[in-house]
Amino acid sequence: xxxxxxxxxxxxxxxxxxxxxxxxxxxxxxxxxxxxxxxxxxxxxxxxxxxxxxxxxxxxxxxxxxxxxxxxxxxxxxxxxxxxxxxxxxxxxxxxxxxxxxxxxxxxxxxxxxxxxxxxxxxxxxxxxxxxxxxxxxxxxxxxxxxxxxxxxxxxxxxxxxxxxxxxxxxxxxxxxxxxxxxxxxxxxxxxxxxxxxxxxxxxxxxxxxxxxxxxxxxxxxxxxxxxxxxxxxxxxxxxxxxxxxxxxxxxxxxxxxxxxxxxxxxxxxxxxxxxxxxxxxxxxxxxxxxxxxxxxxxxxxxxxxxxxxxxxxxxxxxxxxxxxxxxxxxxxxxxxxxxxxxxxxxxxxxxxxxxxxxxxxxxxxxxxxxxxxxxxxxxxxxxxxxxxxxxxxxxxxxxxxxxxxxxxxxxxxxxxxxxxxxxxxxxxxxxxxxxxxxxxx
Amino acid sequence: xxxxxxxxxxxxxxxxxxxxxxxxxxxxxxxxxxxxxxxxxxxxxxxxxxxxxxxxxxxxxxxxxxxxxxxxxxxxxxxxxxxxxxxxxxxxxxxxxxxxxxxxxxxxxxxxxxxxxxxxxxxxxxxxxxxxxxxxxxxxxxxxxxxxxxxxxxxxxxxxxxxxxxxxxxxxxxxxxxxxxxxxxxxxxxxxxxxxxxxxxxxxxxxxxxxxxxxxxxxxxxxxxxxxxxxxxxxxxxxxxxxxxxxxxxxxxxxxxxxxxxxxxxxxxxxxxxxxxxxxxxxxxxxxxxxxxxxxxxxxxxxxxxxxxxx
Numbered sequence: 001x002x003x004x005x006x007x008x009x010x011x012x013x014x015x016x017x018x019x020x021x022x023x024x025x026x027x028x029x030x031x032x033x034x035x036x037x038x039x040x041x042x043x044x045x046x047x048x049x050x051x052x053x054x055x056x057x058x059x060x061x062x063x064x065x066x067x068x069x070x071x072x073x074x075x076x077x078x079x080x081x082x083x084x085x086x087x088x089x090x091x092x093x094x095x096x097x098x099x100x101x102x103x104x105x106x107x108x109x110x111x112x113x114x115x116x117x118x119x120x121x122x123x124x125x126x127x128x129x130x131x132x133x134x135x136x137x138x139x140x141x142x143x144x145x146x147x148x149x150x151x152x153x154x155x156x157x158x159x160x161x162x163x164x165x166x167x168x169x170x171x172x173x174x175x176x177x178x179x180x181x182x183x184x185x186x187x188x189x190x191x192x193x194x195x196x197x198x199x200x201x202x203x204x205x206x207x208x209x210x211x212x213x214x215x216x217x218x219x220x221x222x223x224x225x226x227x228x229x230x231x232x233x234x235x236x237x238x239x240x241x242x243x244x245x246x247x248x249x250x251x252x253x254x255x256x257x258x259x260x261x262x263x264x265x266x267x268x269x270x271x272x273x274x275x276x277x278x279x280x281x282x283x284x285x286x287x288x289x290x291x292x293x294x295x296x297x298x299x300x301x302x303x304x305x306x307x308x309x310x311x312x313x314x315x316x317x318x319x320x321x322x323x324x325x326x327x328x329x330x331x332x333x334x335x336x337x338x339x340x341x342x343x344x345x346x347x348x349x350x351x352x353x354x355x356x357x358x359x360x361x362x363x364x365x366x367x368x369x370x371x372x373x374x375x376x377x378x379x380x381x382x383x384x385x386x387x388x389x390x391x392x393x394x395x396x397x398x399x400x401x402x403x404x405x406x407x408x409x410x411x412x413x414x415x416x417x418x419x420x421x422x423x424x425x426x427x428x429x430x431x432x433x434x435x436x437x438x439x440x441x442x
Numbered sequence: 443x444x445x446x447x448x449x450x451x452x453x454x455x456x457x458x459x460x461x462x463x464x465x466x467x468x469x470x471x472x473x474x475x476x477x478x479x480x481x482x483x484x485x486x487x488x489x490x491x492x493x494x495x496x497x498x499x500x501x502x503x504x505x506x507x508x509x510x511x512x513x514x515x516x517x518x519x520x521x522x523x524x525x526x527x528x529x530x531x532x533x534x535x536x537x538x539x540x541x542x543x544x545x546x547x548x549x550x551x552x553x554x555x556x557x558x559x560x561x562x563x564x565x566x567x568x569x570x571x572x573x574x575x576x577x578x579x580x581x582x583x584x585x586x587x588x589x590x591x592x593x594x595x596x597x598x599x600x601x602x603x604x605x606x607x608x609x610x611x612x613x614x615x616x617x618x619x620x621x622x623x624x625x626x627x628x629x630x631x632x633x634x635x636x637x638x639x640x641x642x643x644x645x646x647x648x649x650x651x652x653x654x655x656x657x658x659x660x661x662x663x664x665x666x667x668x669x670x671x672x673x674x675x676x677x678x679x680x681x682x683x684x685x686x687x688x689x690x691x692x693x694x695x696x697x698x699x700x701x702x703x704x705x706x707x708x709x710x711x712x713x714x715x716x717x718x719x720x721x722x723x724x725x726x727x728x729x730x731x732x733x734x735x736x737x738x739x740x741x742x743x744x745x746x747x748x749x750x751x752x753x
Binding site for chain 1: 466470566575599671672722
């Protein structure tokens with residue numbers, strides 16, 4: 001037998017062994033299946049990796065402690081490369097995995113989320129696009145299977161304008177000011193535009209919209225326009241390399257960094273560290289804490305990394321995107337726990353977890369119990385509101401770490417919610433989606 | 443979509459009314475174009491010497507920059523780290539010749555092209571495995587501050603990039619046209635077998651050209667890595683080089699520079715003056731459109747060789 005035949009024979013034997021050993025084990029086990037759509041490769045990997053690590057590490061911690069009410073979670077990653085078509089393939093491949101199917105999908109991509117929304121109605125698997133995706137999905141009456149809490153791009157945009165107003169000495173002082181939105185030219189980047197346009201009319205500031213094409217390595221034209229417009233403030237919805245280049249370009253035209261605010265996907269360590277000292281003073285929004293100063297991180301270091309089960313380097317624990325992956329799974333596991341109170345301690349289906357998400361009530365006391373007191377805001381989801389119009393904070397880069405420089409800013413629900421409901425109803429009409437009454441019957 | 447007046451008349455009035463800003467846009471375009479040219483040069487080198495479009499050139503730049511940062515992270519001073527990285531790129535060229543090109547001598551160009559495609563994916567994975575996928579800061583002390591000159595904002599880094607490109611083009615032009623090795627490279631590009639029959643050592647020539655392309659990739663990786671941080675998306679700079687190559691010609695070193703400058707200025711002027719009327723972010727496709735228009739009139743590019751094949 002030559003080497004080639006030997007190798008092929010070995011591979012065949014391995015496949016056979018897998019088939020005959022893995023299937024019975026899976027059938028016997030009582031576990032919940034949690035798919036994880038990640039991008040550990042590709043142009044956006046620097047952002048995707050820490051998120052995926054935080055996501056995996058918290059699940060590892062939950063499992064190390066016996067799972068959710070004794071039911072362990074099996075996490076399976078599927079690499080999307082931040083590509084919508086590949087993300088949809090991942091969804092199709094994983095939706096029926098596990099004893100009761102996939103529990104919930106967190107696509108980590110607005111593009112993928114848009115594609116999955118209609119599929120979830122048929123497959124009865126919820127999608128939680130945490131702080132991204134289709135903002136109108138906040139209206140649970142129309143988007144039964146989609147959740148985007150704790151807050152959305154539209155809420156964020158209104159909170160940023162509120163912050164700018166406060167910095168200028170009052171919302172009335174916004175009249176005549178110039179605010180520029182530099183955004184990733186994608187479904188994600190454009191999400192904040194409708195809200196900003198309405199707010200520009202309401203408060204009388206001049207809004208300039210400057211798109212940047214993927215991936216955003218070359219932005220000279222954008223920043224020449226910024227130099228000409230001379231905005232008072234810049235708000236950025238960037239992703240990946242676009243952020244680092246934008247910060248450097250802003251510094252190159254001597255734009256004051258303290259008046260440059262990135263959204264929560266534009267204010268991570270990856271965005272500021274490559275820019276060096278020029279990033280000092282740059283601000284960003286956040287809906288959770290930065291750093292590892294909460295008991296849960298000590299537990300992860302001890303129980304997960306101490307057992308050699310960490311998903312990434314231990315130095316990455318506490319990075320902004322790591323923490324975002326972590327809070328995502330906190331919401332997921334707490335929704336599972338909520339669902340178990342109704343359906344029993346068992347391997348939950350996607351339909352049951354959807355109920356858990358819709359009835360999630362994560363109180364300050366529960367966050368304390370989880371070792372996350374003050375890390376994120378308490379949250380209560382309802383049939384009608386899948387977003388909660390949650391508050392955001394502004395953080396600022398001091399050259400070494402992110403420092404919180406504002407209180408929690410409550411978004412302008414009076415502006416955002418009517419927009420959400422209008423967009424959701426238009427969607428329902430277009431797609432002929434039945435609108436739920438949310439009276440407990442549907 | 444704006445009106446005809448918005449689209450045609452307003453931009454022209456704007457240019458006439460604010461000539462200083464227009465000059466600034468042109469300078470911005472030139473500096474961007476120089477950066478594109480740095481990448482395009484690597485493509486030209488391989489194409490000139492082997493007739494192969496090297497799909498992996500962008501990844502070579504990424505790999506070189508990753509290696510440089512990785513070596514510097516070991517505490518090795520920048521000049522030594524650059525030398526060590528250059529050594530790695532030469533070693534890589536030898537490996538590419540031995541393992542990839544040598545078995546493919548006299549194969550169709552498309553086979554060689556496909557092999558560079560495989561090389562691109564392999565090097566991406568290798569770089570990722572060796573050095574990780576996080577964004578790395580590359581600081582070689584190149585000044586990055588801006589200053590005003592006659593009311594026009596100039597950036598020190600961009601001036602350094604322009605100087606670097608000028609030096610590289612001069613050296614490469616001399617190398618190709620004034621040295622025996624350079625002439626041998628061109629002979630190999632024309633016909634592998636004919637070159638072999640007159641005693642040109644194909645193996646050595648390929649190692650030389652891939653080494654030079656690797657060094658050019660290192661320079662491109664340093665300049666782009668300093669600008670945006672060293673990360674996976676550096677490999678995508680190849681996309682910016684393609685219209686430059688179409689326009690300048692795949693076989694001309696000066697063409698890579700002139701093409702880069704035309705594309706750079708063209709896309710910046712288009713984006714600033716006509717972008718708003720078209721919804722913005724037009725520079726990406728505009729560069730390709732400009733190149734396609736050139737293709738219609740000069741398929742070989744501005745400076746490319748006219749290739750006539752007997753059929």
